[in-house]
Amino acid sequence: MAISQEISYRLERLILDGGLAPEQKIPSERQLAARLGVSRAVIREALHELQGRGVIETRHGKGSFVASMVPQPDNTSDHSPLMHLFEGHPRTLYDLLEVREQLEGQAAFLAAQRATSLDRHRITKAFKALEDTDPLSNARPDHGFHLAIVEASHNPVLVHVLNSLKNMMLMTVQASVANLNPREEMRKKIVRQHRQLYDAVMEGKPAIAQKVATAHVRFVSEAMRDMEKQGSKVIRMPVPGEIPARDSLQNPH
Amino acid sequence: MAISQEISYRLERLILDGGLAPEQKIPSERQLAARLGVSRAVIREALHELQGRGVIETRHGKGSFVASMVPQPDNTSDHSPLMHLFEGHPRTLYDLLEVREQLEGQAAFLAAQRATSLDRHRITKAFKALEDTDPLSNARPDHGFHLAIVEASHNPVLVHVLNSLKNMMLMTVQASVANLNPREEMRKKIVRQHRQLYDAVMEGKPAIAQKVATAHVRFVSEAMRDMEKQGSKVIRMPVPGEIPARDSLQNPH
DNA sequence: ACGGAACACTGGTCAGACCAGTTTTTAATT
DNA sequence: AATTAAAAACTGGTCTGACCAGTGTTCCGT
Known part of the structure; x- marks a missing residue:
């Protein structure tokens, strides 16, 4: 190397x-x-x-x-490099989420349909870890939970593609989820979504699992859009083993 | 910067x-x-x-x-890696189609929603080319038609992912179409599906477009499954994947 | 004490050279 | 003529040393 x-x-x-x-x-x-x-x-x-x-x-x-993993008290400069990124090329991020919405839904569907007892065990374990963790720093458990479900889909292609997409998302994005959590209403909703997703998968209800997973991604996406509008800062939070990417591009064609 | x-x-x-x-x-x-x-x-x-x-x-x-967003087939051996895929890991093919089903549906949905007049023109052109071509050798027009729709989704990430999938799939679409077309009943159904997809996109009916596109991929997938059961050979039909240059970075040659 | 000019950092870019794999071309051998 | 092996022409990987461009510090003359 x-x-x-x-x-x-x-x-x-x-x-x-x-x-x-x-x-x-x-x-x-x-x-x-x-x-x-x-x-x-x-x-x-x-x-x-x-x-x-x-x-x-x-x-x-x-x-x-x-890179700071914690909200930075207003940096003298009015435009942190991160916000600049979002302002400059916000499209790809949402393009990414748009695709993810669909695929996470499919993964949930398949997981509810195909999960073996081992899968269920793993998912349960990940879910509990998610509940037992400090909401302010649960980026990792969150990722683990979703990953367990995706893997239970037993579709290696799906696993690989979703992994790629996640890697291409800015850490900023994952951090934003962490940013969402501190807001009580948001956190509650997200927790409930996770719970619903967990139940649907464990009870083998593909249609519901799909719906919930899709809605979950969309919810996060829209929440981020709102945050962006409000000018809230999006924070970085590196997660080991993940290789995020930056967005780019504005207009195709 | x-x-x-x-x-x-x-x-x-x-x-x-x-x-x-x-x-x-x-x-x-x-x-x-x-x-x-x-x-x-x-x-x-x-x-x-x-x-x-x-x-x-x-x-x-x-x-x-x-980078491909999809696990690459064994390229080490220079002997038709595709056949290897079919024979050795038929699962992967259907895993791919399973994901594609979803994404083509989403692409169609977005295309019906976002297509500009230029997109519509391109799609129409591709569609006509598809109709005017000898059914036995319309792998390329078929690909062009689907590609036009995907691009009309105006989601570069979606374009890239589907590109990856197609790339690896040995042009499943083309191969399968070439194999399916000779069977009169099949050909008719596929032509009708294309027609429905075209109409739905052009008339701006996202839900219908999505449904039709998804069903189309599933139909092809199941048809191939049947063929496989019958012992028919699934033939590889390489099509030079050409992507038009849009920038000065392309090799002039 | 103040202000400003040097100076000593920092990263950013350039040029050309050479090493190390890979592919193509060439040339010698069979 | 076909094979094969050497040579050349690619590719990325590393090194060197220079200079430009921002930033911060030092120091000196007023």
């Missing part, structure tokens, strides 16, 4: 494991290059990979910083 | 738009550098960003390729 990738993985693990705190400054490119005994070019390439997956932010003349 | 980021955005947009198909090779770093008038370093940094997002894959000595 390429050196730049080894370094990016190494740095990412360091960051996600807490070795480097959010907002903390990363050593300068020249320092890293010297310390790791490689050229500055590979350091830059490694940093660009991390940048691509939203793990770090780089500011010209200042340095690179671990 | 940094040049490397502008380039990565541009490339990502190209890819998500479908201008660069999954598994398609991206111009070499030196070519991109020359064509875009920048140094190779910034090209590499841009590509590393996309790599971090999982949008592209890079292989030493070979080049960079648009």
Whole structure:
């Protein structure tokens, strides 16, 4: 494997494991290059990979910083890079969610139809983990729950595609879910949706499971749209093992 | 904003738009550098960003390729990987069709809802080409018709995902159509389905379009299942996947 | 103390070279 | 002529060292 990738993985693990705190400054490119005994070019390439997956932010003349996972008190500048992203190319994000809506629904349908006892056990476990977790930091359990259902669909293609789509979504998105949770009404609704989804799948009711799952994604999507309108900040929250992507594009054709 | 980021955005947009198909090779770093008038370093940094997002894959000595959102068949063996798929893992094919069923339906739904006059023109053109073609060799028009509809959905993510699926599916549509068409009853049904789909999209009836498109894929899928049971061979019919160039990044050749 | 000019950082870009895999072309051998 | 093996022409991976462009600090003259 390429050196730049080894370094990016190494740095990412360091960051996600807490070795480097959010907002903390990363050593300068020249320092890293010297310390790791490689050229500055590979350091830059490694940093660009991390940048691509939203793990770090780089500011010209200042340095690179671990992306914050926590709401940032108003940053002097009126436009954080993240908001800028949303403002500039919000389309793809919703395009992504649009497709996900459909596929999560199908996954739920199939899961309700095909789940084995082992699947049910896994789903139940994930569901309980979701309930037992602090709502403010349940991005991981949330992901685990949905993943368990998708896998119970027993359609590897579906699993792979949904995984790809999730990876292509900004961490920002996942974080936004975490952002939604603090709002009591939202959190309640989401919890109820999860409960409904869980019940439908476990009781083997495909049609209902599909409906609930689709509605769930749509709900999150619309909630984000609202947040965007209100100008609320969308926060990053890296989740290990996930490779989010940024959106782009505005108009096809 | 940094040049490397502008380039990565541009490339990502190209890819998500479908201008660069999954598994398609991206111009070499030196070519991109020359064509875009920048140094190779910034090209590499841009590509590393996309790599971090999982949008592209890079292989030493070979080049960079648009990442497929679908597990790739065993390409190691140069002996008709498709047949291998059919014979060895027939499940995968139906898994693919299962997902496609859903997505083609969604595409049709969105197309009926969002198609512009230009889209309608394209769809009509493709539809007529489909009708005017010898049923025994209309794999390409068939593909063109469905593609026109997908693109009219104005969801680049959907375009890209379906592209991935089709890419891997050995052009199931084409192959199956070629196989199904000779059977008179089948051919008639398929023609009628196409007609219904066309009408629904052109008349702006999303619900109907979705239903028809879904049913169409399911029909083809089940027909193939029947054929398989009867022991009929499912024949591969390769069709050069061509994606029209929409940007100066394409290889002129 | 103040202001501003150097200076010392930071990342961003460029150029050209060379290494390491892969593919194609060429040329020698059979 | 067909095969095969060497050579050339690709591809990405790394290195070097230079210079530009923002940012922050230091220090000096007023």
